[in-house]
Amino acid sequence: MRRLISSGSPFERTAGYSRAVVEGNWCFVAGTTGYDYATMTMPETVEAQARNCLKTIAAALDEAGFSLKDVVRARTHVTEAGFAERVFPILGEVFGDIRPAATMIVCGLIRPEMLIEIEVTALRG
Numbered sequence: 136m137r138r139l140i141s142s143g144s145p146f147e148r149t150a151g152y153s154r155a156v157v158e159g160n161w162c163f164v165a166g167t168t169g170y171d172y173a174t175m176t177m178p179e180t181v182e183a184q185a186r187n188c189l190k191t192i193a194a195a196l197d198e199a200g201f202s203l204k205d206v207v208r209a210r211t212h213v214t215e216a217g218f219a220e221r222v223f224p225i226l227g228e229v230f231g232d233i234r235p236a237a238t239m240i241v242c243g244l245i246r247p248e249m250l251i252e253i254e255v256t257a258l259r260g
Contacts (some may be wrong), residue, residue: 162257205257
């Protein structure tokens with residue numbers, strides 16, 4: 136049975152998506168930017184944004200009955216190649232023992248204040 140998870144972001148309703156979708160033993164977490172959804176503010180640094188992304192992702196996984204330990208795939212999008220070296224240690228803190236298959240892509244994001252977006256897929260084992 137499909138279950139939809141919301142983070143409360145106003146973007147979800149406007150753009151027609153869910154923060155996460157649970158289907159069976161799978162949880163698909165949408166691309167998540169660095170907004171603090173409680174205050175709708177965006178930190179200035181890519182490091183702070185990465186931490187916010189991971190906090191929002193962890194909360195969505197928790198609500199869905201999963202944890203970061205269930206993540207099998209992670210995709211990180213950054214707006215500058217130089218951000219990789221700044222973000223790797225943060226990703227390593229969270230995923231170092233989990234070791235999901237991962238990709239990092241350098242691309243443009245939809246708003247200039249967005250420096251990073253992270254998307255994960257989790258499998259309950």
